[in-house]
Amino acid sequence: MVRKILVATTNLGKRREILSILKEYEVEVLFPEEDLKVEEGSCGFLENAYLKAKAYYEAYKIPTLAEDSGLVVPSLEGYPGIYSSRFYNLEWGGREEPKEGKDRANINKLLRLMEGKQDRRAYYVAFAVLFVEYGGLWSEGRCYGTILQEPVGEGGFGYDPVFQPEGFQKSMAQLSMEEKNLISHRGKALRRIMQMLK
Ligand code: ITT
Numbered sequence: 001m002v003r004k005i006l007v008a009t010t011n012l013g014k015r016r017e018i019l020s021i022l023k024e025y026e027v028e029v030l031f032p033e034e035d036l037k038v039e040e041g042s043c044g045f046l047e048n049a050y051l052k053a054k055a056y057y058e059a060y061k062i063p064t065l066a067e068d069s070g071l072v073v074p075s076l077e078g079y080p081g082i083y084s085s086r087f088y089n090l091e092w093g094g095r096e097e098p099k100e101g102k103d104r105a106n107i108n109k110l111l112r113l114m115e116g117k118q119d120r121r122a123y124y125v126a127f128a129v130l131f132v133e134y135g136g137l138w139s140e141g142r143c144y145g146t147i148l149q150e151p152v153g154e155g156g157f158g159y160d161p162v163f164q165p166e167g168f169q170k171s172m173a174q175l176s177m178e179e180k181n182l183i184s185h186r187g188k189a190l191r192r193i194m195q196m197l198k
Contacts, residue, residue: 002132002197004028008056008066010035011085013157014186018065021181021190032056044082045070045127046138053131063133065193069126069185071159073110073147075119080110084158107151107162120147122163126185130193137196141188145172156180 005027007018015031022029038055041047045068052066070084080087088096088105093113098105114120124143129136144166151161153173160172165183172180181187 002027002063002130004030004062005130006030006032006056006060006062006064008032008036008052008064011157014067014069017177017181017184017186018067018190020177021187022194025194030062032060040082045125046129046140048082049127049129049138050131050136053129053136057131061133064131065128065190066131067126067128067186067189069124071110071122071124071163073114073122075117075121076110076113079113080106080159103158107159110147110159110162111150114147121145122147124159124163124185126189128186128189128193130197137193139189139192139196141185141190141192143183143185143188 005022007015007029009015019029036055036059038052041051048068049066052068053064056066057064070081072078072081079092083090088098088102088109093109096105096109122145126141127138129138145164148162148164148171152171153161155175155177156173163172164170165172
């Protein structure tokens, strides 16, 4: 029986959401004391989630949950995709100075590249991996929506101010954390893993 889960992420926005998503399950959630430098692979989200979970599991020997996520925009050939966290610094599409922080620089670049695009559809995707001694579990969650013309709202993190989830007239950053977790890629992926664990 898994009673403790180490959540392997350095991203504080993810940490807050994962804590809240896992609240309804009978597991103690732990965070690592130090951040390990984990090299990303070349095969995409699932491989990256697996590599993070495995590295932390090997260091701490506690069942470890990691996720790799991002924003996929089909009219931008799938970018920012696996590069979502450092999109601003990617040569593809031109670099953006992180004067007001990385999240803002990522958003500025995205809005610049979306100028004049008719097709503003996008989706968030999260691949979650739970690594345990005798094997592992993985799941995928998605959240569909569109890219707004301007940032709105203060909640969430990352691209949330410019992402309008399907069925809402608000940006993801205008939803409460509970509302976001109900529909988010992360909420769906994590609840699936916890269902499988049961
Ligand atoms: P860890 O690897 O330590 O978990 P990270 O932020 O580098 O942290 P990822 O490589 O998975 O994690 O990158 C995810 C990026 O995708 C994140 O930094 C945001 O830019 C974006 N993203 C993912 N989920 C998001 C969400 O719910 N809201 C807004 N942006 C999100």
